[in-house]
Amino acid sequence: MVMNPHDLLKIKKTTKLLSSPEIPEWVPESLQDVPYVVVRRAPMSEGMIPIGVRGKKRNQRFGAYIAEENIVHLISPVTILQKYAWREKISNSPMPAIKALGHVHEIFKPYNLLWGPAGSVGFEMVSKCQTVTKSSDLDVVVYADEVLLIEVVENIVNKLNQLSVMVDVQIETPNGSVSLREYDREEGPILMKTIDGAKLVHNPWEPEFVKAPYW
Template sequence: MVIETHDLLKISHDDIFSHSPIPHWAVQSLEKAPYVVVRRVHAPKGQVAIGIRGKERNERFGAFLPVDCVQKQIKPEHLKERNQWKNKLAPVFLTMEFAEKILEGYGFSWGPGGSAGFELASAVETVTSKSDLDIIIRAPKLVPVNLAIEIVKKFKKCPVKVDLQVETTAGGFSLLEYARDAGPVLLKTIFGPKLSSNPWAETKISV
């Protein structure tokens, strides 16, 4: 099982552990929707760093989970393939129609993250009328800057703000920042952020 940042995992709340007390709201959230997102944090061997989300934006809690306690794994790109978002009327899901038309032309593997991804995985209403759309793009090979500029320009026409997160084997970075071509980009890794002139040339890091 290859577990990557942004993956959604179905779990039992009894299996998670943390170095600090787990908030009551986090336990309630897991009882309602037993799904967590994989965090970009280094975890001990045999464990995975997870994030629990609550109803409010400020309700986020980091914890850990034994890998062998994962009941189900859902990747953002799997959520896109299910197509159940095409029956939803929220602006975020309507924007996924635009995203599909734009990105399929480039051959990228991609899918929704954030609140949209969580709602599609858990079937619990999470998206609001004010939600942005987080898109996870898998890009193991270098994306030319001129191509990034072209993609970002097309996404400016979408109904809601879209955050395009590019994932390489070493970490993730903003496609918008990369498209500015103004020097190194902030590459987020499991050991923390670092500036990188070429995210694809960085040493491979695994969860």
């Protein structure tokens, strides 16, 4: 099974977490109510998959590992737009971050971008658990195997800045992830998140940074 950071996993309620720190009490309680976790950007550990658990409170986030056999279903951000009736969701939700999905769709549409919601918006759409608040940002992942033209990026950022909600866009390249807004600045090296840690790069698509998939 191919997994990438930001993918959501529905897991068995009997799943055992592997973690060095002691597992907080809220973690098993949360997973019993909402058995969904997110794939973290981290190396595999003895064949175990790095995942993150969300709690009911904003500060309740916990990283651990699980065995692949515990996965019931995988949902990527792109799949959310394809199968999770997001148009109906934005029509019925009072939350600005969810409603902003429609605007982002129209902004991205001319460029045929492969993208989807992540963060609290993506999690709520999949899990049906209310995690988005009125102050939530909209986290978005754009998948780009090839270089995005800076003219396209500038146009997108300008239109996103006109929205009433902060839209945090991460560009997933074959080498790692960079912020769309930081890439737009064109001021020296930018921070790229990789499974081996953060790196400063001038071009996130440079072949020298290409690494083999980690599963």
